[in-house]
Each structure stands twice: as C-alpha cells, then as structure tokens.
Amino acid sequence: YDDRDGKIWMDGKMVDWRDANVHILSHAMHYASSVFEGERAYNGKIFKSREHSERLHYSAGELDFLIPYNVDEIEAAKEKVLKEAGLKDAYIRAVAWRGAGPDMGVASSRNAVHLAIAAWEWGAYYGDAKTKGAKLDISKWKRPSPETIPVHAKAAGLYMICTTSKHAAEAKGCSDALFMDYRGYVAEATGANIFFVKDGEVHTPLADCFLNGLTRQTVIGMLKERDIVVHERHIMPEEMEGFQQCFLTGTAAEVTPVGMIGAYTFEVGALTRDIGAAYEALVRS
C-alpha cells in the first residue's frame, strides 16, 4: 500500500506517496504518541470536516501535545489533498504524532509534532454486511475507565485492543468485535458505535468511556428529528436478548446493520434501513 502513485500532505508539503516516511526513532512508534481522524468526503465535500479537525486538536491535547497547524490550516490541507487525489468520494486520514528528537524516553516534550493527511478510495467498511447485517464477536477485552486512559481521544494507544479483538473476531468468521466496558456494560465496536431497537425505540450506550462518534451524534439527532425516542443509557449484555434490531455507526462504517452478536440475533429491520438511507442522503446533500 505504500508503493503507489499519489501525494500525501506532510508538514505543509505535498510528498510523493512512496516517500511519505517517518523515522524509526519517532516517539509515536515506541510510545503511541499519535492521534488521528477518519473522515469521508461525499460529492467532493468532507462530512463534518471542521468537527473532525477540532477533534484531532482535542485528542492531541489529551496526549499533551499541540499540533502546529490550526483548524483552518488543517481544513485547507485536506481540501488540497482531495483536489490532488482527484477524488469526489474518499476516505481522509489525518494523523498527528510526536516525532524523533532529543527525547527517546517516555517524556517527549522536546520532540517536534508532525501532521500528515492522506486520502484514498474506501468502499463499504464491512463489505456486504452493509446490506445483509454484520456478525459480531464479543471481545475478551473491556473498554477502560475514564480514570485509566483519555477515553474520548481518538488516539493510537486506544486501538491496540481493537486490532487484536478484530483479529480474533475475523478468525471466527465475524466482521468485528463488540466491547463491554470496565463495568460490564455494552460499549462499542472496534471502530464504530452501537445502537439497538426495541418496539420502535432506540437504545444506545452512554458514551461515558469511549469515543462519542460524530456519526453517533448525527444519527441521534436524525432519530430525534423523526420523533423516535432515543435512550442513551447503560445497557447490560443480557438485554441484547430482547432487542429486535441492531446497527453500528461510524465514519467508515456509516450505518451498518448487525445480524448477530455472539448468540443474540437481530433482524435487518425497517428502522435500521430507513436511518441508513437517511444518513446516506444527508451526507450527500
């Protein structure tokens, strides 16, 4: 994937895709001092672009570093990347990290902070599960307490257990893994938030120890506009028995129905399909 044509924006310059490298002694490589964003452009316009750039800055702040480009500069850089790539529908990845420098220990305040932005085409994140319904495995790992790690940052370190959980899920023929949180409540998938439907009402875990996704917030707004009751609350895993529908939300995942979580099964129902179609219409409007 590194050996291809194209340009990546790195620290203010458009660099050839093949040459967009970082030094092996970058602090981020050793200590996960890296934050990122996943964004999607539709018809040439990035959905919630500014919110993503603001979240990138928030995440960096949680990791105690300052990105040397403000939100307006990041917005301009993303536009440039999209234009250069010639893509109307694209996935955009912005990543900011602590580089190599005088500090090779845990502390890194003297090492420069870098920013890079790339864009590429990325279709349905869960493949044909987008229509058929995804199968999820329950992860053996738990989403940590907000007293353990900055849980609302989109930071590389929080994804270590996402990768291993997703690998374990895929080995069982599932599309993704679902995390419980440190208290045992249902939390989120490895790159998406989760919603359930019961008797026409929607239930979703309170985002008190995981990423409160921009898609999650958008979908809650859309449901409320349609006078659908949304319960943001703690959900026990046993409650999944009584839920009729389930779906995931995320920038990459968009709205993806879930057909199965462990032994629990769900139908790909009208509410899920309608909100998926409405989300698609919104991002393209």
Ligand code: PMP
């Ligand atoms: N949780 C995790 C762990 C994620 O990686 C993502 C994707 N960024 C989400 C939730 C959904 O966030 P968003 O809707 O902002 O993409």
